[in-house]
Amino acid sequence: MAKYAMAVDLDRCQGCRGCMEACKIENNTPQAVFWMYVFRTETGEYPDTKMSFLPRPCQHCNNPPCVKVCPVGARFRREDGIVLTDPERCIGCRYCEVACPYGVNYYNWRKPDAAFGAYDMDYSDPDVAAVTGGVIPSYKNPDLDLLQGDEQRLTAGGAHSVGVMEKCTFCVHRVDKGLNPACVDVCPVHALHFGDIEDPESPVSVYLRERSSFKLLDELGTDPSVIYVGGAPPGSETREIERPLTEVRS
């Protein structure tokens, strides 16, 4: 059984948010929801200012606090290390959101058609529906409705139902096809690497062998599967700049 991990090279990342956009389209996430989020930050005072970028997907912890607190077994960790949500079980209690120290969980407050509609993108427009079949959004990914893995469960990869928690799935629907997560493949500077960390020859293992690394909030014992190479963890002096729209426009 493979054990999946992601290496993020902070010396390469230029904060372009290409990964955020590829994730958004691959996973059809609604407005202001970013399963992959890239922090653009600065520290220090002018003119000794320093800037850095930090992509933050779900950390797919090996000791995931979100799984432990889920009262209905909706949040689960597969044997291959991918942490997922079964929307058929999720009751929207949001315990996982509270338990997670990384802030990667998104609660669906509203109907997804409304969330998309706020863009002024009326996909039910008859001329558009005539060529798309009326799916929402127009680029709706059919793979997200597939039952994944040995468990044959839904993974909250695309339902976006009201009252359900969602987060990064490491693009389980792609991984199960032998592909990389969308964010990894799209990265213009190949800052993201993915693979089986137990296979010493996998791209991610080779990468990590050659570089020093850190994990976010490692001291909490969550043991993330997302490992950062280069750069430095954000500190108390780190200030976020250039935030994307994190509120729904209406």
Next chain:
Amino acid sequence: MPEITRRTFVKGSAVAVGGTAIASKFLFGGLETVQQTNTLLMAQQIQEDFVNTTCWIGKQDCGIVARRVNGRLVSLEGLEAHPKNRGTLCPKGTAQIAAVYDPQRIKTPLIRTNGKGGPGEFRAASWDEALDLVASKTKAVLEEDPKLLLWQKGRSKAKVFYDTAFVKATGATKLGHGAYCSDTGYRAAEYTLGPHGVLHPDFKYTRYLLSWGWNITAAGGNKTCWITWPQQMVEAREKNGLKIIQIDPRLRPAGHFADRWLPIRPSTDLAFALALCRELITLGFVDEPYLKAYTNSAHLVGPDGLILRGDLPADAEEGAEAPALVWDQASGQAVPHDEAADPALTGKYDVDGVAAKPAFQLFVENVEPYTPEWAAEICGLTADSIRKVAAEFGENANIGATIVVDGVEVPYRPVAIMAYHMAQQELGFQALRAMIMVSMLVGSPGAVGGQLVDFTWKIHKNYAKFGNLTVNEGPYDFTLAKSKFFPINSGFPGIVAKVMQDPAKYEVEKLPKVAILHYVNPLTAFPSQKDFLDTYGKFEFVAVLSPWLSETADYFADVVLPTATMEKYEGPMSASDQYIDGKTLRLPVMDPLFESRGEIDIYIDLCERLGVLYGEGGYIDQINKNLPLKDEFALPLDQVPEVRDIFDRWSRMEGLEGGIEYFERNGVWVKGPLPATKRYGYVTDPPFGGALHRLYGESLLVAQKKQRELGADKIYWQDYTALPTWRTPTMESSPPEYDLTLISYKLIEQKQSRTSMIPLLTELSGIQRLDMNPETASKLGIEEGDDVIVESHNAVTGETRQLRTVVALTSGFRPDVVGMPHHFGGWSPDRNKGLGPSPNEIYFTGEGYMVCTADQSFHVKVRVLKG
């Protein structure tokens, strides 16, 4: 549309879908409409296929593989084989999928039903009716004077079909967007070195880079969009230890890639470059063999500023230029440059009673006052920081070193300047000239690791043209070409707008009457908005080609012709990353949606109605001549061509097996590595394409004399100097209360106004803001997120303009500078309302706010008031 060969993978079975009984539905009572709709739709046989195409947004046409499910676009991913993007995409590349099916696209041709100058009302029309109307109005102006038809573009992805064939077939006047981009940088490079481009490094070998301006991780270089740049930049840092010195009021463009940040004051780059030149000379970092052999540094200049010339050989061709003289130190006399054994670069010589100096001597004297201390005061930097850059640049240049590349020994000077949009300032032309001279001093142009301009060392026709600038007496055409105002003229929509407001001032008699606006949106994309608002209503007729109702179309279009986005053929386009050569085409990912059409189809149809499609000199003939299509591949001049067939003929003529099917199968034609003998000027045949580098700009001085003779005001001629010379920018004479300089810049999530209608990108880039240093904010009593009024002042006219926005604090900004990204200020489609204003609303254009080559400056003095 003809059948497209494509890789097709059909899944044999229906997709298993999850149950529809969702727990949350019972808890929340919400009807999961989308879930149900999608589930039902997906529970059917899925046919998946992949279509090769190119990005429709960016300038470098990245290769894309479009995934389709039952013919519907589901995702866009990078094409692995494409040299420019190597299987990756930027946020714009993936997000354009939302644009394709945008319900706000124009679905049918539109004809205006209300007056112009405000929000438009339109009725749907048939293509026949709309094109007949455009043709009748266009034909009338063509019969009067074809030059009064203005064809204006913002972007063009099939230049042969639009810029060349349509413009030549009709005889229209063409205007592009370059005057708002980096045209003055192109002009400086064409003038000084010869190739067509702005300054970029040889990432494979460069070890020390002056990253000048906001491009490096925000927009890329002049020949590539953006992906190629950072890819090569991060590899250069890892492999060569490339050092990056960021010279810009903002740190953000280089982010953590900046090894050092020099937060220079806007519009003072010329002063910085001149001080670097002086310091390099002082430190002895001068590549004399290069300057003597490949530049006009040794040319003897008389007291009148003109180069001394010998006699024309008896067998000289008519119009040939007499050979420039140099002082040959071997023979102790003035001889033609190519006859000198050892040309002098310095000294003063008596040539038949004329006191003459080598151009380089004049250059040394010219930069003598420009000490690091002098520049530090102007640039807002320390003298030490300027000295340090000069010393590092000189040391890293390795003057005298060579390296073997592709089996050829080439000079090795791994130092370069990256400068693209920093040309957008009043002194931009001479600032770029001076920066090129920084590289010239150490022999870096055309060396391995050195200063490059284009991917090959091909000389642009402007090099020869600029050797003798035409400055005519009026009356002038409405672009002011060859005028006493702009002896070098990039074609500037802003000055055309000024001319249309006051033709007498510019000695213009005939104004354009009909405009065809091809993917251009001056009203929000170009400064200054007021000038376009005051002008575009003066056209008798305006036709707009666009997929969306642009703001300019909303206010001024008589007819809007809906164009396709990714659903069309365009090209051919370069696929080169500067090391690997290649070509590509845009292939349609589906039939054009709604009633939209590809532009080539539209121009064919329009030309037929105008009577300029067939025969010699017609649109088809122009395609044959300029694509080109020769012999058996040429299009018949008497038949309406079919667009796919045109590209098929071109592909076959290029020797590609299967013609256009080659592109449908592979997505890109990778030709292979560009050899050193094409890339590096020192080893091309002849060296540097035969162009002698112009350290000394004699023709600029000659042009200045003609401008003055014809009575042009100083503001037009003052920067036509043979050597770059500092003067205080006009905007600095605004009153002292306008104590901040406003700059604008590009965000990586956006592509000027081309992408502002894509909501997925707005989501990433957020709403408009005014970047401000916390120290400045503190003095003004302003905090993050506060509403402010930004008021600009025109130092020439005294006019003030205002906009309202919110403040975003960043320590990566000079305290005396504030900044705003482009991309905002739109109102069409509706979703763009409320995102905040465009800086173009308060910039000025015209005198004091443009470059001497007719290009826009993006700097203005402002004050910020609490809103």
